Amino acid sequence: MQSIRKLPIIAAIAIIVMGVGTLVYLYFSWQAKDLTINNPIIEKLDLDETEVDLKTIIHEAEKNVVQIEAQNEHSTVTGSGFLFNEKGDIITNAHVIKGAETIHVRTANARIYPAAVIGSGDTTDVAVIRVPQLAGETGLTLDKDSLAETGDEVIALGSPHGFQNTVTLGIISGTERDFSVDGFDYNNVYQISAQITHGNSGGPLINRTTGKVVGINSVGTQDGTIGFSIPILDVINDIETWSNEAQNDQLTFTNTEELLNSLDEEQFILDAEYVMEYFLDSIIIRDYVGAYSLLGDTMQSSTSYSSFREGYIQIMDVKYTHLSTEIKENNQAIVTVDINLTKNQPNEEETIDENYQYQFTIGYENDQLKIIKLETTQE
Structure with a gap:
């Protein structure tokens, strides 16, 4: 009697097993076959997702590039810099802010803020300044993983001669260049065909394909035909150390009104x-x-x-x-x-x-x- 009662259960289990087996068989059969679509309207699209639109790169970069005015008793030096983190920290050249008593930055939307130095190289021409009013902004993305190569297309941004957000295009025309200028040693720097003139110093060098910052524009020849840029990868440890150790309550900022009145x-x-x-x-x-x-x-x-x-x-x-x-x-x-x-x-x-x-x-x-x-x- 019990055997008769178990028959429906056994039959149900058998049906389930057969159904699962059929589905598995059909699945692998379909996987093994090529799917042909007879529709002339549909065609394959090859998308290159690695290359970013040039205008987009420039526009997004310009928002984070600033003009730097470093003043002392005798002169005013104008240079460039770029925001790179959410603390309001800006990368520039050490020679731009060297000996400055007051530092102000002008942002892309024409705002003026006081800045303070949080780190500067003695022989390496790199420095970081902080603007608390820019805290919370994302900043530019740095390429911390690889060095640029000869032939790479690049974009140089800066504020030459006080003209904010000037863009020049070029390529990496050489690598591993070594020389010294005004007490700063430039080792393993990029040689670039994009023009670097007065005011460009401290601006970002951006890889055309990835949109990431690969260098800091630093030195140019007198005729402006050749520029040199410090690889980010070579100075990123100093930059991040200065940024992590700086405390706002230990920094001194100049009152913006002093600049406006002058x-x-x-x-x-x-x-x-x-x-x-x-x-x-x-x-x-x-x-x-x-x-x-x-x-x-x-x-x-x-x-x-x-x-x-x-x-x-x-x-x-x-x-x-x-x-x-x-x-x-x-x-x-x-x-x-x-x-x-x-x-x-x-x-x-x-x-x-x-x-x-x-x-x-x-x-x-x-x-x-x-x-x-x-x-x-x-x-």
């Missing part, structure tokens, strides 16, 4: 025009957040970010001419410029061109240069 009219005009150009450049590359951050409190309170973005999202290109700037009595600059906008037509493939005159009112707000008012007139 600006002459010519410098103020250059700064105001730079803010205007950075605003328009941000619109061109669709960095609406960057452009919106340049607006003063009054403009931001009257225009939300979404409305601001909506007003510029159809713009494909911006060209400007006939730039003029004048200083008002209330320490504001009026920058007037003729603008040609190329706009995308909704639901259409064609674009249209429109001409405007933009008038930027630019002044200091909370010790930072901002666009206080923007008036546009269509021509």
